[in-house]
Amino acid sequence: MNKKNNHAEAEVTEEVQLIHEKPSIGKVLSRFSRLGALLILCIGISLLNQNFLKTTNLINVFRQAAPQIIISLGMTIVFLTGGIDLSLGSVVTLTSVVSGYVLTQTNLPWWCAIIAAVGAGALSGFVTGQLIAIIKLPPAVASYGMLWVGRGLAFAIMGASPFFSFPDTFRYLGRGYFLGIPMPIWIVAIIALILGWFLKYTTLGRSLYAIGANPHAARASGIKLSKTLVSAYILSGMLAAIGGIILAARLNAVDQDMGASFLLPAIASPVMGGTSMAGGQGGVAGTIIGSLIMLVVTNGMNLLGINSLWQQLVTGIVVVLSVWLDVIMRKRN
Amino acid sequence: MKKVRLLSIIALVIAFSVLVSACQPAAEAAPAEEAVAEEAAPAEEVAEEAAPAEALTFGLVTKALNNPFWEMVHEGSLEVAEANNVELLYLAPTKANNLEEQTRLVDDLIAKKVDGIVLVPVDSTGIVPAIERANAAGIPVALANTNAGGGEVVTFSAVENYDAMKMLAEYAVETLGGKGKVIILEGTAGAQTAIDRKAGVDDTLANYPDVEVLASQTADFQRAQGLTVMENLLQAYPEIDAVIACNDEMALGAVEALDAAGRLADTMVFGFDGNNDALKAVSEDRMVATCFQNPQMQGGDAVQALIDYIAGKEVPARIQTTAILVTKDNIADFADKIAAAE
Numbered sequence: 001m002n003k004k005n006n007h008a009e010a011e012v013t014e015e016v017q018l019i020h021e022k023p024s025i026g027k028v029l030s031r032f033s034r035l036g037a038l039l040i041l042c043i044g045i046s047l048l049n050q051n052f053l054k055t056t057n058l059i060n061v062f063r064q065a066a067p068q069i070i071i072s073l074g075m076t077i078v079f080l081t082g083g084i085d086l087s088l089g090s091v092v093t094l095t096s097v098v099s100g101y102v103l104t105q106t107n108l109p110w111w112c113a114i115i116a117a118v119g120a121g122a123l124s125g126f127v128t129g130q131l132i133a134i135i136k137l138p139p140a141v142a143s144y145g146m147l148w149v150g151r152g153l154a155f156a157i158m159g160a161s162p163f164f165s166f167p168d169t170f171r172y173l174g175r176g177y178f179l180g181i182p183m184p185i186w187i188v189a190i191i192a193l194i195l196g197w198f199l200k201y202t203t204l205g206r207s208l209y210a211i212g213a214n215p216h217a218a219r220a221s222g223i224k225l226s227k228t229l230v231s232a233y234i235l236s237g238m239l240a241a242i243g244g245i246i247l248a249a250r251l252n253a254v255d256q257d258m259g260a261s262f263l264l265p266a267i268a269s270p271v272m273g274g275t276s277m278a279g280g281q282g283g284v285a286g287t288i289i290g291s292l293i294m295l296v297v298t299n300g301m302n303l304l305g306i307n308s309l310w311q312q313l314v315t316g317i318v319v320v321l322s323v324w325l326d327v328i329m330r331k332r333n
Numbered sequence: 334m335k336k337v338r339l340l341s342i343i344a345l346v347i348a349f350s351v352l353v354s355a356c357q358p359a360a361e362a363a364p365a366e367e368a369v370a371e372e373a374a375p376a377e378e379v380a381e382e383a384a385p386a387e388a389l390t391f392g393l394v395t396k397a398l399n400n401p402f403w404e405m406v407h408e409g410s411l412e413v414a415e416a417n418n419v420e421l422l423y424l425a426p427t428k429a430n431n432l433e434e435q436t437r438l439v440d441d442l443i444a445k446k447v448d449g450i451v452l453v454p455v456d457s458t459g460i461v462p463a464i465e466r467a468n469a470a471g472i473p474v475a476l477a478n479t480n481a482g483g484g485e486v487v488t489f490s491a492v493e494n495y496d497a498m499k500m501l502a503e504y505a506v507e508t509l510g511g512k513g514k515v516i517i518l519e520g521t522a523g524a525q526t527a528i529d530r531k532a533g534v535d536d537t538l539a540n541y542p543d544v545e546v547l548a549s550q551t552a553d554f555q556r557a558q559g560l561t562v563m564e565n566l567l568q569a570y571p572e573i574d575a576v577i578a579c580n581d582e583m584a585l586g587a588v589e590a591l592d593a594a595g596r597l598a599d600t601m602v603f604g605f606d607g608n609n610d611a612l613k614a615v616s617e618d619r620m621v622a623t624c625f626q627n628p629q630m631q632g633g634d635a636v637q638a639l640i641d642y643i644a645g646k647e648v649p650a651r652i653q654t655t656a657i658l659v660t661k662d663n664i665a666d667f668a669d670k671i672a673a674a675e
Contacts, residue, residue, distance in 0.1 A: 049569070057568040064561050151427070160404035161673070164610050175593045251556055252589050253610070255582075256399050257429055258557055301550075302565035308522045308551030 066184030074236030082279025090150030092259025100163030125237025129230030174249025212279025409629025498533025512543030513574030559586025581611035
């Protein structure tokens with residue numbers, strides 16, 4: 001039994017390898033089309049305002065993008081399996097509230113806050129994953145339920161007054177520098193590298209693609225469907241927690257609804273970066289580019305002083321255009 | 334395999350019930366508070382004078398649950414209700430500023446046949462049908478904080494956003510010495526409060542040609558947005574003398590951005606609302622001033638107006654809550670609120 005499984009697993013990894021490492025010109029082109037879209041956007045803005053291309057501003061945009069990139073990477077993993085995690089926004093709120101609680105209401109050292117927050121994120125992802133894998137709820141429904149559970153818990157922990165004024169050791173994660181580069185950027189870089197390696201070179205990482213591309217084939221070839229699914233949601237919950245921690249450290253406060261505004265950008269960024277919501281396709285680099293596009297647009301609008309009434313419209317157009325570009329490049333394939 | 338599945342289902346059910354029970358206290362906190370209030374109030378009443386024939390029940394509906402500002406409106410309302418032997422049911426959308434949910438809450442109160450409703454509309458236009466249904470059911474409605482575009486209401490109790498913001502902006506110009514480079518952080522694009530406050534700032538600054546507005550950008554009334562937008566603006570403007578934010582959340586976000594960039598000493602930050610942590614920031618010289626909206630009074634006055642109206646007394650159609658400019662000079666008056674924030 002076991003031997004057979006191993007054999008089948010080897011087969012499937014080969015298959016996944018075929019899907020992902022086939023060097024087609026179209027694939028390369030479409031990958032560069034995303035980077036191209038980001039570059040065109042940057043060139044456009046820098047022509048209109050000289051402040052944009054300054055190193056300090058580019059670092060500023062990257063630092064701002066950090067929480068959104070990390071949360072979007074969590075969504076990317078879930079998308080790969082063909083699922084969706086609508087609870088990510090409220091997991092961000094819950095985990096940052098948990099860290100705020102540990103920092104301000106207890107005498108525990110700052111790193112306990114991080115462990116507690118990441119633990120809460122993992123637990124929330126575990127429950128979501130179980131609801132989907134074992135009870136067989138559709139991912140959207142299970143995670144929508146967890147959205148409310150997360151919010152409710154955050155409310156229960158915090159009550160009506162927000163937590164603020166955190167110790168400098170904790171705030172260093174949001175506003176400190178290491179070798180001249182802001183900490184949030186280091187954290188994004190490390191997570192992106194680990195995640196990129198994990199998705200490409202580990203059995204579990206490849207299984208995520210396999211169950212998204214074709215769950216029946218994946219199961220037939222010996223991949224444990226429910227275990228893989230649950231791992232995906234645990235990972236996304238933990239990533240949301242890290243995003244929440246950076247956000248709390250940057251803001252020096254947590255409030256009751258701070259994660260809510262991250263959910264839709266976290267859905268849009270992977271899609272803008274070429275990750276398929278149907279599963280089996282996508283990756284780390286695209287999601288980072290997708291998130292950066294959104295943050296560059298906000299930054300550009302602030303620098304250019306675009307009227308507040310037009311900002312939402314501009315953001316919407318850029319999101320739609322960049323996904324459209326992606327679709328065109330893929331059809332050409 | 335089957336055993337494992339069964340076990341995980343059991344584990345899940347347990348986990349879920351723990352989660353649900355953990356949620357319970359928050360959901361029931363408000364009614365419990367009311368119950369205490371109810372018990373306490375009659376005793377006082379008997380001691381004072383003969384109680385009215387029947388105790389009244391009012392409903393209070395705000396824009397969001399667990400929000401410090403609306404919690405203060407609730408506190409103020411509860412205080413007046415308690416003192417008058419009125420039972421107060423407090424309801425608010427669990428999803429902040431959700432009109433659909435707020436409409437349902439008002440309908441619930443109508444179905445319960447409460448004696449009066451104090452309402453803080455999420456949306457001035459969208460709430461009108463609900464107010465009209467209350468009118469049709471003969472239930473008097475008093476508005477607090479935010480006005481409505483229609484329906485019959487007993488009174489509207491609030492700070493005049495435009496006037497209060499003008500007061501704050503005048504003070505900002507005065508502190509600047511009549512000249513300087515200013516950034517305005519606006520509220521949610523299109524929201525009435527945001528429009529009124531921005532107009533207050535714009536109209537004031539228009540009188541001072543030496544005050545240059547570098548940028549006027551929205552940060553959606555949110556702290557995280559205030560941080561991001563301010564970080565971006567810091568890139569574009571090497572010299573900023575003051576930031577006037579249309580609420581405290583955005584002001585505090587801007588303070589964080591300025592502080593991280595080492596520019597808080599060069600830039601004065603002004604906010605609006607008088608939230609506890611903003612008052613604390615004023616006391617610590619991180620913010621220069623804010624405008625205390627007196628949310629307790631907004632709620633309390635609305636409840637009092639309903640009581641008077643039901644008793645057949647004359648009630649003014651507009652109750653103007655006095656906004657208080659909070660600066661270093663009078664911050665000592667708010668020591669209890671700052672202590673509560675700790």
